[in-house]
Amino acid sequence: MRSTSTPRKNRRINLISLIAVALLVVAPLYLLAVTVAIRSNLFDFDKGALDAKDTKALWAFIGSGIAAAVTLTGLLVTANHNRQAERRLGLDTAVKGIALTHREDGSYAQKAVLAGALSTLVHLYHPVIAMRMLSATWREDAADTASAIWIIDEVLEDGTPESQIEAARLFYQHADQLCYASAGQYEFPAILEKKWPAKLPWDARLALLTGLPKFLTSKPKQWWTDGHHWICPLLEAVIKDDNDKSLKAFAHDMLERLLSDVEPSDAAHRLGNKKRTFSEMKKTIDDYTPKAGDRFTDAETQGLLARVQDWMEGKTL
16 A cells, blocks of 8 residues: 555656666766776786776776766665655645644634645545545534535545545445435536446445445435436446446346336436447346346345335335
8 A cells, every 4th residue: 555645646756757867877877987998998807917098997987886876876865855855744734734624622614624625635645634534524514515525536536545445435424415405406426427437446336336326315216307317327337347246236236226117218328428328228237147146145235225126116215
């Protein structure tokens, strides 16, 4: 696990700079020294004692080697110093960011200030700290939903694996709180409107997927002014793009329930720039049949699918 206190891009730039200087400075020095030594026949051991010319060539070779060694040592010392400085700066930034989340009396700052502080932590490569702070503040209603989902989306896009798991679990925990009172108004991670993030850690993908039924069924079907089928292409993408059989099976079973009230047709919904018709999605369901051992058997995930079934039948949840 990479440290979240050091900016990853800066570390990458430092490494590239070190390699570039080694190639442009150190390597030419060694090449020059070897060239001088060869052209002066320094390595001709049959000549006997060294004459003045050979001695000068030897000293030139030694001097070039020392210069190269000093240059490389200086680069390593400088790079190490820069890393230490970045760590100290990262810690200072994190402490200042955390300080912004509280007032002097210990209460949480205004939601706008809090959102800005958490966003700053994310953009300065402290996603784990941001997620821990968001977890506490959101639980106590000190963070607004729109900012929370934006921060979660940023971490899902470019966080460390650990922070991505925490972000996905936060989505799951609050999935039934993302819809507003006004019909059709909700917050949702932008990444899930573009694609299924199949490269996220398994725990993160599980939390995102099982959060979908909580999110969708938090309001009755008629609340969704554009219909509830907009989420179906995302579930189909899980079936097509994910490599985990249990996640694919869960997505299949949920999608099958959601499409039970429509006939195959050319009516379509989008996921990113891809348009998927009801006919295509129903074919995906028919073509993929999960095996019995693929499905989750725990009460929680089975309960989520049962909730979707009851919701589709119009039962009070």
